Amino acid sequence: MPLSNRHLLGLYGIPREDIQLILDTSSTFREVLERPIKKVPTLTGKTIVNLFFENSTRTRISFELAQKRLSADTVNFSTSMSSTKKGETFKDTVKNIEAMKIDMIVVRHQSAGVPHFLTKISNANIINAGDGRHEHPTQALLDMYSIREKFKSFEGLRLCIVGDIAHSRVALSNIHGLITMGAKVSVCGPPTMIPRGIESLGVKVLHSIDKAIQENDVLNVLRIQLERKAGTNIPSVREYHNYFGITAERIEKNNPNIVILHPGPINRGVELSSEVADGPYQIILNQVTNGVAVRMAVLYLLGTL
Amino acid sequence: MKLLLKNIQIVNPAQSLNQRKDILISNGTIAEIGQIDEKGCDQVIEGNSLICAPGLFDMHVHLREPGREDEETVQTGCNSAAAGGFTGVACMPNTSPAIDNAEVVSSILEKAKNHLVEVIPIGAVSVGREGESLAPIAELYTAGARAFSDDGVAVKSASLLRNALEYLQMYNAPVIEHCEDESLADGAMNESEVSTLLGLPSVPSVAEDLIVMRDILMAEYTGGKVHIAHISSKRAVEIVREAKAKGINVTAEVTPHHFTLTDDSLKSYDTNFKMNPPLRKAADVEAIIEGLIDGTIDCIASDHAPHSIEEKEMEFIYAPNGILGLETELGLALSELVHKNRLTIEQLIEKLAINPRKILNIPVPKIEKGVEANLSIFDPDLVWTVEVSKFKSKSRNSPFNNRLLTGKSVAVINKGKLYYQNQYHSL
Ligand SMILES: [Zn+2]
Numbered sequence: 001m002p003l004s005n006r007h008l009l010g011l012y013g014i015p016r017e018d019i020q021l022i023l024d025t026s027s028t029f030r031e032v033l034e035r036p037i038k039k040v041p042t043l044t045g046k047t048i049v050n051l052f053f054e055n056s057t058r059t060r061i062s063f064e065l066a067q068k069r070l071s072a073d074t075v076n077f078s079t080s081m082s083s084t085k086k087g088e089t090f091k092d093t094v095k096n097i098e099a100m101k102i103d104m105i106v107v108r109h110q111s112a113g114v115p116h117f118l119t120k121i122s123n124a125n126i127i128n129a130g131d132g133r134h135e136h137p138t139q140a141l142l143d144m145y146s147i148r149e150k151f152k153s154f155e156g157l158r159l160c161i162v163g164d165i166a167h168s169r170v171a172l173s174n175i176h177g178l179i180t181m182g183a184k185v186s187v188c189g190p191p192t193m194i195p196r197g198i199e200s201l202g203v204k205v206l207h208s209i210d211k212a213i214q215e216n217d218v219l220n221v222l223r224i225q226l227e228r229k230a231g232t233n234i235p236s237v238r239e240y241h242n243y244f245g246i247t248a249e250r251i252e253k254n255n256p257n258i259v260i261l262h263p264g265p266i267n268r269g270v271e272l273s274s275e276v277a278d279g280p281y282q283i284i285l286n287q288v289t290n291g292v293a294v295r296m297a298v299l300y301l302l303g304t305l
Numbered sequence: 306m307k308l309l310l311k312n313i314q315i316v317n318p319a320q321s322l323n324q325r326k327d328i329l330i331s332n333g334t335i336a337e338i339g340q341i342d343e344k345g346c347d348q349v350i351e352g353n354s355l356i357c358a359p360g361l362f363d364m365h366v367h368l369r370e371p372g373r374e375d376e377e378t379v380q381t382g383c384n385s386a387a388a389g390g391f392t393g394v395a396c397m398p399n400t401s402p403a404i405d406n407a408e409v410v411s412s413i414l415e416k417a418k419n420h421l422v423e424v425i426p427i428g429a430v431s432v433g434r435e436g437e438s439l440a441p442i443a444e445l446y447t448a449g450a451r452a453f454s455d456d457g458v459a460v461k462s463a464s465l466l467r468n469a470l471e472y473l474q475m476y477n478a479p480v481i482e483h484c485e486d487e488s489l490a491d492g493a494m495n496e497s498e499v500s501t502l503l504g505l506p507s508v509p510s511v512a513e514d515l516i517v518m519r520d521i522l523m524a525e526y527t528g529g530k531v532h533i534a535h536i537s538s539k540r541a542v543e544i545v546r547e548a549k550a551k552g553i554n555v556t557a558e559v560t561p562h563h564f565t566l567t568d569d570s571l572k573s574y575d576t577n578f579k580m581n582p583p584l585r586k587a588a589d590v591e592a593i594i595e596g597l598i599d600g601t602i603d604c605i606a607s608d609h610a611p612h613s614i615e616e617k618e619m620e621f622i623y624a625p626n627g628i629l630g631l632e633t634e635l636g637l638a639l640s641e642l643v644h645k646n647r648l649t650i651e652q653l654i655e656k657l658a659i660n661p662r663k664i665l666n667i668p669v670p671k672i673e674k675g676v677e678a679n680l681s682i683f684d685p686d687l688v689w690t691v692e693v694s695k696f697k698s699k700s701r702n703s704p705f706n707n708r709l710l711t712g713k714s715v716a717v718i719n720k721g722k723l724y725y726q727n728q729y730h731s732l
Pocket of ligand 1: 581
């Protein structure tokens with residue numbers, strides 16, 4: 001049974017069977033990654049463009065590695081600023097790239113909706129690698145894969161996303177995917193970091209980190225953007241750490257069985273203390289390895305539709 | 306030339322007119338109203354299914370000239386207005402250069418001089434619309450500007466607004482305000498659960514309400530006239546209603562898109578739904594319609610904002626705000642307000658023809674013997690499909706392409722000219 005959509009724009013509205021299929025396929029590729037020869041010929045002859053309008057070395061490398069392991073031809077197009085400022089419109093850029101006969105586009109952009117826009121101006125399969133504060137579906141899928149390794153099922157699993165939910169694409173994708181799979185999802189952060197109407201997505205809102213640790217099986221802890229203007233949505237990074245930072249002490253006091261995820265890169269001493277970042281609760285490095293397998297699964301499933 | 310409007314429903318609430326008669330227009334002047342023989346007439350328009358109203362007037366359009374003649378010109382904007390059923394428009398000063406000096410006013414008036422559609426320039430409140438110092442308001446008024454605005458943004462400071470409102474009392478002219486608090490304005494759509502779902506930066510409706518409140522308090526304090534442009538939030542409608550009850554000199558307009566659409570439309574990420582103020586919620590739409598019904602909102606204006614295809618076909622957060630309005634305005638108003646039994650046809654004509662002119666303090670055309678004909682003739686029941694490719698505007702950025710509307714302009718008459726069946730004729 002193939003995926004129901006030829007693009008992966010987000011996890012909003014994606015049926016349970018599709019997520020299940022991606023996660024199951026990821027398991028297969030996860031095994032491939034343990035072999036001495038980690039390459040399979042699945043996407044031989046396919047050309048994939050990694051179109052990154054925003055810097056994200058980690059995500060790009062993860063996708064690139066996944067593409068190489070599937071034997072696809074890869075082209076990278078990265079620009080830290082919008083090409084429109086150079087006089088070429090986004091549409092022109094895409095049309096130019098499209099003229100090179102490509103099969104798939106992996107896109108990262110600072111504006112929400114760019115992957116949707118791409119589906120209208122390109123015939124390639126579009127994979128969203130993060131659009132504004134909207135979605136980052138492969139990150140959520142790899143988070144979910146990592147959780148499933150640990151818990152086997154999402155049904156009734158209690159998970160809380162901690163941090164700047166309002167400016168996070170990871171949060172939204174996780175919320176949609178996890179709720180579809182039957183988990184109970186909450187978000188935790190100071191009210192200035194919780195976007196309007198988030199409850200309408202079916203999540204509970206918490207403002208106490210102790211409570212979040214007590215009430216959940218998993219915390220997915222978001223990176224606090226240090227570059228965001230200080231004093232606007234939080235008074236200071238220090239205050240954030242004191243009131244929302246996750247420390248070993250807080251975990252031991254509230255729920256020593258908690259599992260910690262983090263999409264990386266970690267700000268040590270801000271959202272996680274170093275002890276927690278390196279400690280027994282986290283599965284962060286598993287996430288990184290799983291990321292390649294999950295992206296291989298997505299590329300494979302879309303590339304062979 | 307003699308033009309006969311045969312058996313047409315004449316509606317002008319300003320004259321308490323609502324009757325079916327013939328109108329004879331001779332050399333651009335209404336020669337007779339009554340039962341008139343077709344004999345000797347050069348042209349006859351059968352009025353059986355038509356309404357004849359005072360020429361419609363849209364007090365909020367962007368003609369883009371000078372500066373962005375690739376998007377619209379005075380000429381094409383006027384053509385768009387005529388096609389939409391309007392005989393007059395007031396154009397906003399956010400041109401390049403801005404309408405902040407008398408030469409720009411004169412050049413716009415010069416370009417519009419021979420067109421059927423009358424153009425009233427709106428002067429900038431501040432030099433370069435920068436919100437620092439007052440534009441030469443008296444010179445602008447003398448040259449022909451009849452209202453003042455920094456549209457695109459609100460007048461930057463309370464002190465500048467105060468001075469503008471006081472200074473303008475010499476002319477009894479309004480400040481037209483684009484109400485949006487600058488510090489809250491960093492977004493691409495309305496703030497709601499939809500912006501959260503779409504991950505788009507958003508502007509809360511309180512950004513509008515705050516400036517509406519500020520402006521009303523300042524109108525009250527100074528005794529000046531404030532006109533709220535494109536009102537879009539429920540709370541803002543309530544604030545205006547309370548202010549009017551207190552007798553404060555405030556008026557308001559709404560665009561067709563704000564009484565027709567909600568922010569759910571943005572789920573397609575189609576930049577033709579990106580405008581400022583943004584589309585809001587169903588409750589705001591309902592409050593706006595109630596405001597139209599009870600007179601809190603005085604008039605309908607399009608905020609006609611042409612943009613090039615290249616600029617609109619862009620990443621959502623970078624695409625400019627605004628949509629075309631002139632050629633869908635009457636159809637949307639009839640479809641959404643009259644045919645849904647929210648407004649009577651008389652109320653609609655007040656909001657599209659009479660009140661905008663009263664706000665600008667310019668004469669309202671009468672339908673009576675001996676006056677120059679300034680008329681809009683439309684078929685309220687004609688069902689048609691919007692096709693942007695057929696627009697007379699130079700631009701194509703409308704979210705209403707392919708929408709089915711009920712009600713369409715048939716002809717407009719003004720300044721001795723007739724626009725009928727896609728052509729201009731001299732009368
Ligand atoms: Zn405006």
